[in-house]
Amino acid sequence: MQLGIIGLARSGKTTVFNAVTRGSAQVGAYSSSSQPNVGVVNVPDARVDKLAEIYKPKKTTYATIQYVDFPAAGESFGKGEGPAGKFINDLARTDALIHVVRAFEDDSVPHPEVTIDPARDIETMDLELSFADLAIIERRLQRLETEMRSVKAGERDQMQRLKDLLSRLKAGLEAETPIREQTISEEDARLLEGTQFLTAKPFLLVINIGEGQLGERGSIEASFQEKFRRPGRDVAVFCGKFEMDLNELSEADAEEFRASAGVTESGMAGAIRMSYALLGLISFLTAGPDECRAWTVERGSTAPVAAGKIHSDLQRGFIRAEVIRFEDLVACGSEAEAKKRGLLRTEGKAYVVQDGDILNILFNV
Numbered sequence: 001m002q003l004g005i006i007g008l009a010r011s012g013k014t015t016v017f018n019a020v021t022r023g024s025a026q027v028g029a030y031s032s033s034s035q036p037n038v039g040v041v042n043v044p045d046a047r048v049d050k051l052a053e054i055y056k057p058k059k060t061t062y063a064t065i066q067y068v069d070f071p072a073a074g075e076s077f078g079k080g081e082g083p084a085g086k087f088i089n090d091l092a093r094t095d096a097l098i099h100v101v102r103a104f105e106d107d108s109v110p111h112p113e114v115t116i117d118p119a120r121d122i123e124t125m126d127l128e129l130s131f132a133d134l135a136i137i138e139r140r141l142q143r144l145e146t147e148m149r150s151v152k153a154g155e156r157d158q159m160q161r162l163k164d165l166l167s168r169l170k171a172g173l174e175a176e177t178p179i180r181e182q183t184i185s186e187e188d189a190r191l192l193e194g195t196q197f198l199t200a201k202p203f204l205l206v207i208n209i210g211e212g213q214l215g216e217r218g219s220i221e222a223s224f225q226e227k228f229r230r231p232g233r234d235v236a237v238f239c240g241k242f243e244m245d246l247n248e249l250s251e252a253d254a255e256e257f258r259a260s261a262g263v264t265e266s267g268m269a270g271a272i273r274m275s276y277a278l279l280g281l282i283s284f285l286t287a288g289p290d291e292c293r294a295w296t297v298e299r300g301s302t303a304p305v306a307a308g309k310i311h312s313d314l315q316r317g318f319i320r321a322e323v324i325r326f327e328d329l330v331a332c333g334s335e336a337e338a339k340k341r342g343l344l345r346t347e348g349k350a351y352v353v354q355d356g357d358i359l360n361i362l363f364n365v
């Protein structure tokens with residue numbers, strides 16, 4: 001799973017990227033030749049920590065997601081040219097997008113539109129992404145037009161359907177409705193298979209506030225969420241620079257630093273969890289003396305699919321899964337005790353795995 005970080009020039013994309021990935025990519029002007037920065041992040045999960053406390057395993061492993069930090073979206077973004085446009089194919093391949101919006105004031109960092117106005121920048125980016133999708137639709141429609149002239153009548157129906165669908169999506173986009181908010185039937189969705197619309201992707205707005213605004217983070221977040229939260233689009237507020245600086249400190253010093261700025265929880269951890277949820281992902285857990293680990297599956301996955309994340313043999317030879325809820329294990333203190341109290345269930349192939357299930361897969365290959 002890959003999340004693409006986009007935004008206007010100098011909005012703090014690389015700073016945010018460094019904050020979430022604990023990376024040290026170069027902050028400041030992005031040279032036009034540079035490639036996107038790629039980093040893998042552990043999804044913070046207190047459940048894994050708790051399991052590690054109980055089992056004292058040799059190894060502790062968190063679920064991960066990948067972040068890609070793209071160069072600034074310039075004037076030409078969405079038109080397939082210029083420094084950002086050339087990344088449009090990479091952008092299309094991401095599973096979700098994070099738009100870093102500048103809210104911090106700093107006279108030494110010029111804003112491309114001069115003034116600091118997050119609402120305007122959100123709108124600008126929404127438009128850019130719509131333009132990119134409209135361009136895809138125009139091209140498909142033109143191609144269809146030509147193809148339809150030369151096909152037999154029987155094949156024309158399907159093409160006409162696609163043409164109607166694309167025209168409807170186009171009209172929606174022109175009325176400023178992103179594709180993720182347009183209703184597409186399952187049948188229609190199949191016609192679009194392989195087409196990666198940018199406004200169809202789950203979307204996270206990260207409002208990058210200044211260090212001085214940290215005390216009001218909660219209220220700023222509430223007001224942005226009220227205005228900009230939509231189906232498939234969430235809003236997180238945090239200070240990229242502050243979080244990036246925190247990474248340089250020990251856990252204890254970071255705690256103190258956070259407290260002195262009036263911040264209780266790492267805004268970044270929240271944002272990572274949010275982007276994970278936005279992707280429709282949940283975590284199931286495995287626990288034992290060798291390893292305690294969180295695994296990623298799409299919400300709604302069955303036990304064999306989950307087993308397949310661990311190893312393909314476990315999916316192929318799946319017999320059944322033993323399931324304990326994380327909370328039950330913690331309440332009981334051990335697996336044996338959970339079993340004694342009847343909190344270990346046996347589930348078959350049709351079982352839909354839930355977030356926080358601790359699984360033990362029984363298999364035979």
Ligand SMILES: Nc1nc2c(ncn2[C@@H]2O[C@H](COP(=O)(O)OP(=O)(O)OP(=O)(O)O)[C@@H](O)[C@H]2O)c(=O)[nH]1
Pocket residue numbers: 007008009010011012013014015016026027028029030070071072073104105106109208209210211239240241242
């Ligand atoms: N004061 C302050 N400065 C910030 C903050 N976030 C980023 N900056 C500064 O803004 C400048 C640009 O930050 P980058 O993270 O490089 O921004 P970017 O969006 O990756 O920039 P491009 O890739 O060039 O478009 C740097 O000098 C950062 O130190 C913040 O929260 N507060």
Ligand SMILES: [Mg+2]
Pocket residue numbers: 013014015028030070071072
């Ligand atoms: Mg950058």
